Every structure is written in C-alpha cells, then in structure tokens.
Amino acid sequence: MYRLCYDGTWKGMLTLIFESFEYKWHIAAIYKKPESIQNGLFDAMHEVITNETKALRVWNALRLKLPPNALGDLYKVFLSEITQIEMTLCTAISFYFSGVDKPHLAYGRSDVLRIKQIAKMVDRERHRMKAFIRFSRQQDDLYGAMIEPDFNVLPLIRKHFSDRYADQRWLIYDVKRDYGIYYNLQEVEEVRVAFSKDFQEHKMLLEHPEEKRYRNLWQQYFKQVNIVERKNLKLHIQHVPRRYWKHLTEKQIL
Structure with a gap:
C-alpha cells in the first residue's frame, strides 16, 4: 500500500x-x-x-x-x-x-x-458567488470584493466576471484561501496580496471617498423596497444563508 x-x-x-x-x-x-x-x-x-x-x-x-x-x-x-x-x-x-x-x-x-x-x-x-459578490470602488479605481466561499470556486467564476465586467479593473479575493483573481482589462490572473495590518484587522480595502455614499444609497434602496409585513426570515435564509451576510452591502448596518 x-x-x-x-x-x-x-x-x-x-x-x-x-x-x-x-x-x-x-x-x-x-x-x-x-x-x-x-x-x-x-x-x-x-x-x-x-x-x-x-x-x-x-x-x-x-x-x-x-x-x-x-x-x-x-x-x-x-x-x-x-x-x-x-x-x-x-x-x-x-x-x-x-x-x-x-x-x-x-x-x-x-x-x-x-x-x-x-x-x-x-x-x-458557484452560482451563489455570481449573485452575492459585491464590488466596492477603491482609491486607485480598482473594484474589489472579498469572499469566503465553502469551496474553491474562483477558477469557476473567472470567465463570468471577465465577460461581464470587461471595461473595468477588478479583484475578487478569497480571504479563506488567501488568493484572488485580478482582471487588468486584458486578462485574468491569480494573485496573492500582502495586506496591511489594518486590512487584517478590519477586512476593508482602501475605498474611494465616494464609495461610502454609494453604499448608503444601496442600503437605503433595499430598506425601502423591503415589505416588513411579508418578511419571511426562514425562507430568506434558505436563499441567502447567513454565512454570506458579512460581505453583502445590503446586510451591513446603515
């Protein structure tokens, strides 16, 4: 053996x-x-x-x-x-x-x-990551997103995002596996980033000054379209499990 x-x-x-x-x-x-x-x-x-x-x-x-x-x-x-x-x-x-x-x-x-x-x-x-990834604009006009999927799905979603967001630079980083995929307007490549101590403590990238305003608008939109009387938390969690909430803009506190 x-x-x-x-x-x-x-x-x-x-x-x-x-x-x-x-x-x-x-x-x-x-x-x-x-x-x-x-x-x-x-x-x-x-x-x-x-x-x-x-x-x-x-x-x-x-x-x-x-x-x-x-x-x-x-x-x-x-x-x-x-x-x-x-x-x-x-x-x-x-x-x-x-x-x-x-x-x-x-x-x-x-x-x-x-x-x-x-x-x-x-x-x-893979399908959930396509739906749940939320990009935020960074100071250098890079659009970044942090994810922590149960499985290593980055190789399965790279084509979807390079086709859909072909006109902007973006980075999707799997913090659980410490690697990401970066699109430089020409091709997608795997990268590892040496994040600062501030990122390690707060899991936040260096956001563009306007990003907070757009995030608040997005959160207000979800708050307004929510119908409290029809709230069904059990069904909602089935479609959007709690483990994804920490990286969803609409789930952050206003």
Whole structure:
C-alpha cells in the first residue's frame, strides 16, 4: 500500500492518477503538500512530481470516455477540497476506464454517486458567488470584493466576471484561501496580496471617498423596497444563508 503526496494542483492530481495506473499502486491515502502526513506501519510513502505530459494524457483519455458535463464534475469535485476527496476521484476514474458504457451514470457505485453529489454542491456555490459578490470602488479605481466561499470556486467564476465586467479593473479575493483573481482589462490572473495590518484587522480595502455614499444609497434602496409585513426570515435564509451576510452591502448596518 502507498501513501501519496502531491502539490495540490489539478495537473498534479492527474499526474498522480497516471502514475497510479502506470505503477499499479494500491493507494492507502493521498495528501497535499504541506499537509501533515500520517505514516502507516506497512505503507510506503511516495511524492508525485507534477508532469504536464502525463496529466494531459489522462485528461485526453477521459475526454474519450465522458461527456463535457461529467468532465466538469471531476474538476468541480477536486475544487471542493473535501478531506481525502482525491481517493474518491481515483477510484471513480479507475472505474471510468474499466470499459463500462456510460460509467459516469453508474450511481449504484458510492464513488460515482458521490462525484455527482459533490459536483452539485460546488456548482451551487458557484452560482451563489455570481449573485452575492459585491464590488466596492477603491482609491486607485480598482473594484474589489472579498469572499469566503465553502469551496474553491474562483477558477469557476473567472470567465463570468471577465465577460461581464470587461471595461473595468477588478479583484475578487478569497480571504479563506488567501488568493484572488485580478482582471487588468486584458486578462485574468491569480494573485496573492500582502495586506496591511489594518486590512487584517478590519477586512476593508482602501475605498474611494465616494464609495461610502454609494453604499448608503444601496442600503437605503433595499430598506425601502423591503415589505416588513411579508418578511419571511426562514425562507430568506434558505436563499441567502447567513454565512454570506458579512460581505453583502445590503446586510451591513446603515
């Protein structure tokens, strides 16, 4: 049995799958660097080095086996970052290569069913981020937004925002994972920002002087359109869970 360690990237994951087939490994556990690794008494440890050629071979082979939506589900499940989800991906992908017709629909298998269920959860979070992200204008005319999604959905929303806000510079920063996506009017790139101590304490960017006025207008609008007599907090929370409220302009105190 082998305990495998990889760099935590999607290409690294595909490389791991390639080598597990190549060397016929029986895998006991998979870890991302620099996670703490629990050594097994009779298990060998191996570090997988990301190889783009091997990763591409696995991806191209999967494209021959699965429709685009099922391919997308695999990537979404990887982005879920659920503990040891790599083991589920490995066993499911191994089954996909078994020669069974339409293997991604074999929901009688627990790993295939779990792939579908988790992909739906990640997709739901992706849709919520499209709806709940609130930009604020910064002093240098950069539009910034802070998010803390349950899953790592930034790679899934970058095209949506680059298409929708192609005429302005913006930054969407995942404070939970400490990285963001930045659009410079030409392309989107992943960035990490060394925030000041003031930001770390208050989670506020350097806003443009007019931003507070626009924020107050937005909050007043929501206050005016709210019909108190028809308030249904339970239903509202179902659509807008409380964990998102801290980054929603309309939920801040006037």
